[in-house]
Amino acid sequence: MLGKIKPDLQQNLFKTRLTELINMEHPLVKLANEISWDEMEAEFEKLFSQGGRPSIAIRKIAGMLLLKEMFKESDETVVERWIENAYWQYFTGEDFFQTQQPFDPSNFVHFRKRIGEKGLEFLLGQSVSLHPKAKTEDEVQIDTTVQEKNITFPTDSKLAKKVIDNCVKIAEKEGVIQRQSYKRVSKQLLRDAYFGHHPRRQKKAKMARKKLRTIGKRVLRELERKLPSTILKDYEEVFRIYLKALTQERNTKDKIYSLHEPQVACIAKGKSGKAYEFGTKVAVVRGRKTGVISSIKRFSGNPHDSKTLEESLAQSERVRKSVGGTRPKKVSTDRGFRGIKLVEGTVILLPTKKEKTKYEQQVARLRFRARAAIEPCISHLKRNHSLGLNFLKGVAGDINNALLAGIGYNLKMRLNQIKEQIILWLEILLRTFLCKYNFQNEKRAF
Template sequence: SAAMPWSALEQALSARLSADPLRGGRPALPIRLMAGLLYLKHAYALSDEAVCARWLENPYWQFFTGEVFFQTRLPCDPSSLTRWRQRLGEAGMEELLAQTINAAKAMKAVDVRELSRVIVDSTVQEKAIAHPTDSRLLEVARRKLVMRCKRHGLTLRQSYEREGPSLSRQAGRYAHAKQFKRMRRVLRRQRTLLGRVIRDIGRNLQTLEDTTQPQMREWLERAERLWRQRPKDKHKLYALHAPEVECIGKGKARRPYEFGVKVGIAVTAKKGLIVGAR
């Protein structure tokens, strides 16, 4: 904890995390606390919820994030870590990585000469998504659109709340029995239902409030993209909540295809200190 340049980190990130006084709200949490939680999260491969729970019972972690006395309450809501990462952006996360390199040099854990020669490799950062079958994606798209219509008070001519889940289960049974002709017939019906819901929302989109239209339009575009795509198309949509997910094959015997994003990592040749990631 003493080797980390917390003051330099706070100074570098304060401009990105400055609060708008006109918007009001509660005061921002300390930068050291949030940055320390992110460091601990990635060091121990924990989720946002798990790192907050372990911080609560670990006095060493609390001291690392700047606490003087033992705390008995959660440091923050786990969703605050997500919003904090979004506000930091790519440049802010690179600053967090740069400060770890500075700390390693200050502790003499790595020689400065080692930084002149690095090894660059790529891997797949998997996303927490279900296996993207056509039947499941079509049903999820229909259900998400119907749910948002109910939330914003938009009345649909028909929501297919009974037929949609039934068709999804039916497609799964046909696929398991290798009755692919029947499965494709069910998929065509699912695609038809999703198209009806999309067109119904498109006709009534202007009746929504101006503040809710952009969000509804975004989900409508994703559902329409899913409705149009076919099995052999390129740049397919594999998850509605994570459109950046790609199907990547790295030639692995146990896992020929992985669903996520491609990540490039640069490490020092001798001690394996990560000096760059994108």
């Protein structure tokens, strides 16, 4: 059953009302008043059953999820900071200052699973609606980046050692008596496999890697042989991943880079400081003038950039239409998207030297100079939001993390705009006061 926050209008002798404690002109208070919480509750209400124990109120958990993405907090730290921050409590709909934890941080996991990709796209649309010009903007910019996964740097020896350890755990869990566990042997072999590029260690490291993979296959075959057929069915997919990790070679396609995150891909973006990144490709669609993100789409594997256009623009259309907007008419891209000129009525613009007149050349030059603004936007998404390193599990975690980063970016942009408006208003007040003060002084002197 959906829980709701009921406004408490009665005074409490032992609690402080937040409206008396905080500054009602604070940017976060103004942002909370701009967000349509009623629409959010109406959208998510159908995801909850009619009976049973009341859930956490939508405004409370959704508001804390938005705060988490705006200020780049983890599930645990956002709950800790919420207790200390009166403005955060007002943002989530509290009437009185609270001194206890609102709920366990693990509830964020259940809430993200419950609303799914569709619910997060709705939240992205709500963040776009805070910028009225963004939903009808004709021209957008698009670029791709890598959302890195929180995994160790993959090597053959590490993967083989992990397979051996996991097989030993499975044997202990299912009561299988192994001929040998290889715990001590595999640990020493992993040490021997380190620094294999050094000429003096090259031969020893190569033999250690080979031996680790041999032991991994041996332990895996023993488990397949000794486990009952009824139990073996539950481990078929796990053993398939283990075998692929042990047998893959340098030129194997769709390689396994992590046993617990097999969907991770190795992506080379041509960076001098980081030749390879391990994660998933993400396409970001940003308004040219407003700078608001209307789509941030995750793709499996490492597709060519041009293959990401159709789905990214479709998501942008869904998000913008959910708040009464339109589909973008033009998309400015870099040369990585070459090969496609039109996607369902949207024109794809590439930097070329084929413009006929000098005026057209100047317009194109200005357009693609402006397109470079998406690069710092992606940098902000990675450094100031959650796109830099994804801690959420599985394919759903990749999708959710990317969308949440875009939501946090749009909300933070609106928060900064409110701050600028307040500063501008204060400057005007100060100038008006100074003008009146100077005028009165001149009048007295006269």
